[in-house]
Amino acid sequence: MSMHLTKRSKILVAIVGVVAILGVIAQATGVLAAWNDKVWGNSSFTRAANLEGYARSTTAHAYTDRAITSGEFTATNATHTHVNPGSSLVPSATGWTHASSTGILLLGTVAADGRSSATYTMNGSVVTATSASNAKNIELFPTGFASVLNTDNSQYSASVSCSSNNWGGTVSTNAVAPAGGNFRVGLTNSYAVPSANQTTTIDSLAVGFRVQGTLKSVVTTTAKHALSTLILDVDIKTAITLTTVWTVTVQFVRAECGIGEPLPSAGVQSAAARMARLAPSSSSTETSESAASSSVESSEPASPDSESASSGSESSSAADSESKGSSSATPSTGESADAPVLKEGTTTPTVVEIGSRFPVIATDGADLGTATLQKIESTAPSDGAQATIAVEMTVTTSDAKGDGRLSSIAWDDFAPLVGGVQQAAGQATAEGPPLPAHLEPGGTYTGWVAFTAPSAAGSAIWTPSGTSGFTFVLPEPTVPVTSTTSQPAPVAEAPETSAPETSELTADAPEADASEPEDSDPVPTAEKAGSRSGSEDSADAE
Numbered sequence: 001m002s003m004h005l006t007k008r009s010k011i012l013v014a015i016v017g018v019v020a021i022l023g024v025i026a027q028a029t030g031v032l033a034a035w036n037d038k039v040w041g042n043s044s045f046t047r048a049a050n051l052e053g054y055a056r057s058t059t060a061h062a063y064t065d066r067a068i069t070s071g072e073f074t075a076t077n078a079t080h081t082h083v084n085p086g087s088s089l090v091p092s093a094t095g096w097t098h099a100s101s102t103g104i105l106l107l108g109t110v111a112a113d114g115r116s117s118a119t120y121t122m123n124g125s126v127v128t129a130t131s132a133s134n135a136k137n138i139e140l141f142p143t144g145f146a147s148v149l150n151t152d153n154s155q156y157s158a159s160v161s162c163s164s165n166n167w168g169g170t171v172s173t174n175a176v177a178p179a180g181g182n183f184r185v186g187l188t189n190s191y192a193v194p195s196a197n198q199t200t201t202i203d204s205l206a207v208g209f210r211v212q213g214t215l216k217s218v219v220t221t222t223a224k225h226a227l228s229t230l231i232l233d234v235d236i237k238t239a240i241t242l243t244t245v246w247t248v249t250v251q252f253v254r255a256e257c258g259i260g261e262p263l264p265s266a267g268v269q270s271a272a273a274r275m276a277r278l279a280p281s282s283s284s285t286e287t288s289e290s291a292a293s294s295s296v297e298s299s300e301p302a303s304p305d306s307e308s309a310s311s312g313s314e315s316s317s318a319a320d321s322e323s324k325g326s327s328s329a330t331p332s333t334g335e336s337a338d339a340p341v342l343k344e345g346t347t348t349p350t351v352v353e354i355g356s357r358f359p360v361i362a363t364d365g366a367d368l369g370t371a372t373l374q375k376i377e378s379t380a381p382s383d384g385a386q387a388t389i390a391v392e393m394t395v396t397t398s399d400a401k402g403d404g405r406l407s408s409i410a411w412d413d414f415a416p417l418v419g420g421v422q423q424a425a426g427q428a429t430a431e432g433p434p435l436p437a438h439l440e441p442g443g444t445y446t447g448w449v450a451f452t453a454p455s456a457a458g459s460a461i462w463t464p465s466g467t468s469g470f471t472f473v474l475p476e477p478t479v480p481v482t483s484t485t486s487q488p489a490p491v492a493e494a495p496e497t498s499a500p501e502t503s504e505l506t507a508d509a510p511e512a513d514a515s516e517p518e519d520s521d522p523v524p525t526a527e528k529a530g531s532r533s534g535s536e537d538s539a540d541a542e
Helices: 007-029 289-294 307-326 526-541
Strands: 053-066 070-073 076-081 086-090 097-101 109-123 126-141 155-164 171-180 183-185 189-191 199-206 209-221 225-238 244-259 357-361 367-379 387-397 414-418 444-453 459-462 470-473
Touching: 053 097, 070 097, 076 086, 109 244, 126 225, 155 225, 155 244, 171 209, 171 225, 171 244, 183 199, 189 199, 367 470, 387 414, 414 444
Parallel strands: 053 126, 076 109
Antiparallel strands: 053 070, 053 076, 053 109, 053 244, 086 109, 097 109, 109 126, 126 155, 126 244, 155 171, 183 189, 199 209, 209 225, 225 244, 357 367, 367 387, 387 444, 414 459, 459 470
16 A cells, blocks of 8 residues: 655655754764753953053152242152053162252252152063152252251152052052151251151241241052152241241152052142141241141141242132122131132142132033032041041032033042042041032032041042042041040048037037137048147146
8 A cells, every 4th residue: 555645744754854864963063962961161351451550759849939939849750650661760779860949049949869760560460560769968948048957968768569460450569668867957956757657747946947847757558559758848937927938848758659540640739738737836926827727617728839820829819709799608607718719621639728619610611610618527536547537518509401510429529638649538427417419500508528538648639520629638637535534533522510509409518619710621631630639638628
């Protein structure tokens, strides 16, 4: 019997045959796998090389603010970055470079010798950055005749190192604190270099002047960079009237490195340069520039770094006084004058005063509003511990809408400054009411924002989005005073005594002598007891 297949059946049989043949081929070649087959594979991931890093050494980096001229100079500098790797030793392994800066008629001269070395290398995933800074013969001459500060034969040094074995993913950082011999103010006043993150206070007479200020050691290491610097910041004043004739800031030595971070500014920003200034003595008849700079409620504007900065500040102050009345922000008590108006499109941080209103201008010239730092509080659990900075602000936003406006203020908009270098801030909580999370156009808001900062930070910067930032001085952290006694000391109390009642006198109670004065001290002392017993013996004898 023959089987007759329809056309549809023939097509089905053909399809089944093709599938069977493909299955045999797949089994032979191993291209396909069943769900329960083991499949082995591997993947490798690599990290792209970091695009930022640096090693830099600077010596005798000085800012001078004289009565007539101002200036800035550096003895030596050696810098290498990720895009410019290599090694430099300026001027040589044993040589020194001498540099000086002087004003008109030899007024206000700074002189120093320096030597710098910096190395930045890359070898595959290994990145190394090191720098060292050495200085000597640092002198300050208010006039051309005699120096008020001289390091004599002392030399100063600082060094840092940064390294990574995985393209900057994990960085090892180390900083050696600045070291060196004593320096002299005047003829006989000797001062020592402070230990890491400590300050030496300077206040001495020298050849007709009084030198007041600080020498501060700043040592910082983070997950990405290291810094070691020694900063002198002094006012040269007349000995009698204490009038400031010259302000000078000198970084004796500065060594820094970083991997995975951009090269920061080498200078001490104006606000940072005024940190930890010397407060006036109680006998001083006028407030010194140092005290005004460290004041929390009303700080003295930091001296500019050049004549052009000074003239710009003076001209802008007049313009700001006209706009003062139109601001809706309420200045804090004791406000004297508004901060200078910013030039449109400024690309450098601007120093602002506590309690003074200032305009918030973006780098492209856009008006974002105005702000006032009403109050700043700094607290720390112990000396040298990380501090919590609380800032009370009043902000008036502009009427502008859309992207780029001032729409919020958060803790990570702030950064502490140590030696002019921005440090990472931490989140903190202020005790006062915070600023709202969202700021509407044309609104005025007052509230607190808090962040953490190293105890060595003498200033901080607020950088709203789109601006170059605003720097301000931080107060010294307030450390709680621990009491040695938990309970008040016991008080000795005299036994209660009662006067004899005159209405009911007992037969054997002696009658009170009205002529004898009442004893104001009821507690008997040894002297009184002896005196009284003698009187009683005398009475018995009679």
